Amino acid sequence: MGFGKYDPQQVEQKWQDNWNETRCFEVEADPARPKYYVLEMFPYPSGKIHMGHVRNYSIGDVVARYKRMRGHNVLHPMGWDAFGLPAENAAIKNKTHPAAWTYSNIADMRAQLKRLGYSYDWRREIATCRPEYYKWEQRFFIQMLEKGLAYRKNSPVNWCENCNTVLANEQVEEGKCWRCDGEVEQKQLEQWFFKITAYADQLLDDLKLLEGSWPDRVITMQQNWIGKSVGAQLTFQVKGMDVSIDVFTTRPDTLCGATFMSLAAEHPLVEKLIEGYEHADTVRAFCRDVANMDRIKRGADDLEKEGVFTGAYCVNPLTGREMPIHVANFVLMGYGTGAVMAVPAHDQRDFEFARKYNLPMQVVIQPKDTVLDPAAMTEAYSDPGFLVNSGQFDGLQNDQAKQVIVEHLGKEKLGKPTVNYRLRDWGISRQRFWGAPIPVVHCEKCGLVPVPEDQLPVRLPEDAQVREDGRSPLPMLESFVNTACPTCGGPARRETDTFDTFMESSWYFLRYTSARNEAAPFDREALKYWSPVDQYIGGIEHAILHLLYSRFFVKVLRDLGYTDEAEPFKHLLTQGMVLKDGAKMSKSKGNVVDPNSMIGKYGADATRLFILFASPPEKDLEWSDAGIEGAYRFLNRVWRLAEDLADAGALKAVGPVAPLSALAGASGGELSAPAKDLRRKEHDSVRKVTRDMENKFQFNTAIAALMELVNEMYAVKDALKDAPGGAEVLSSALSTVLTLLSPVAPHLCEELWVHMGHTGQLATMPWPGYDESALVKDEIELVVQVNGKVRGRLTVPAEADQESVRQVAMTHENVLKHLEGKSIRKVIVVPGKLVNVVAG
């Protein structure tokens, strides 16, 4: 009959319509069925999908389709991380509005994703810029405020004096403003924070739950970001003043080697220390310069160490040494206490600083075999050793000394053991327009008043005009700002900061479980059924912040009574990048391959197939024009195979045979040997593909196994068409190819499935379970040895007994040759493996 030419555009549109009309991928919670929640990190609606998206979502879609066929009730949703700065920038540039720009991009991208045939439940689509979404996070914020988990404090921001505005970190380019190229300063502003540090220990400890199901390197990155260190807080009295300086150190064992003190430029004591000092102005100028430095550069190891003496001294609590107090550019206020006891002999940064300013150095940790001489040292010694120049502590092993010294200081109230974290509280205020409003008002009488829950959402006025200078229009928008105080009814002003967009992405995966609920953020039962996400898939660039904030949010929501889960994502897969000519695709490099043009030329199935076949999911993938050509050719090959078999008379007679169900029965006789071979190959392919899917989604090797099966079918089809059982086995093998290939190339497989005469959608068919007994070969190969040396190989029936194997072995020509003139002493048969003839 002939199917005509493979036309992906026509076939793909047909099946996308079919899935849509039959609501094939719409799901509801069903406690009677096992659930599987697979999720790809949702995109920012920039307007166009790129190959990175295609890769991420194709991986997710194969997982979703596979798990569905394995009998799971699969939740697979999609949505939009829709707030953010690019919308404002685009609105300024294109004289449009961020909302209009965003919604139109969403419409474009939704159409592109639909064109790829992803099996999303589109009813659950969310856009985080909609008040129906952000109203719930405003509620979470207020509940966190009540619990003391949200608070306001002064904090530095990037400030451009020219533009008179706050800049996001990504708007600061090499210390300059992105718009006017002016110097960026650090300015103190009242801002909102989440107390994520209150969950530092849980966030760290619960990483253990993820071991083996998250990539090791992501777990390590999270551990490092939280940065727990166990050490001591020590107190240094300032000489001649009634004040003291607290420091945090992980090396209390080196305390006797502390010869000076370094403070951060922002340390609150600086002004007091320099009171009356003749060079006070120099110190102030230095502090101002350092405070305005780029914070990332300031923390870098290769920063040129600089500092200035404050004129004041503090006293080493163990040695009584007077230690000059400096302000140093490498000390950050954010870590520890903003003060560092400097031990130049044993800390590299202190060493560099001491060498530069000629400050004293005292060795207090000595390695076993050498004696360190401070004058000759070229770098700090930070390895283990025993204590010297430390009075009563001399001779102690340095690890042991840590505890002994802290205990000793504890008695004098000069120190205590402390745990410190690198993790800071999460600053959630943005002085931007295109974000969710922070739901508080400032009342002259009552101060800060949270907006009551029944007055939520505080809507972002979507029609507000963005300003040419990039500043948020909210503070100037009288209709937004002026309001009545919810407590006293008097005049009040709304908060005009908006939430960091990481807020929206920290809980969206929970909202998908109840996306259309208007009465509550979640249906309790639906959330319980679907949580946690079983498989999360996204780029490694989100390994730290997004995942950490999501983990934090879930723990907070648990403590607020919304969920029972402690962790949001059971398994995590971080897919590799899509490269072209060895580099990440980017406009500036001019190496971007547009998915739309590939889909237009080869179809969605070929695009998906190429991207899944070219590399294992977690590795980088090199784009190749030849590769997608090859994927397209393979699909054509499957198409023609199906066409050819459909035309064959014998196949018409047996009709469509379900995967793996070709048995001898229907044709009434034994299967011929080539039919048995193909049947074995078919079962073996199911085994391989199933194994590759289960083992970290190794789609590339799974696809390779299917290609092999197709090759095998081409090789034997003409011989098999009319052989006993051959038609059945061919039909069954083709059904298997289509079933196993369908998660990857769903449209083509659905089409050929129907052409074969099967009924029902392939998307809802069960995954075939292979038969171990079908894998058993009828004949096996044995090695024959003479006195331990291989002299020949035999093919014998698999069920042959030892005696018959022995007999066949003794007829082998080469074996006989090596036995000439010898008498046989013993014949050992190892079943299924070898025969060894001992002769002499």
Ligand SMILES: [Zn+2]
């Ligand atoms: Zn500027």
Ligand SMILES: [Zn+2]
């Ligand atoms: Zn009031």
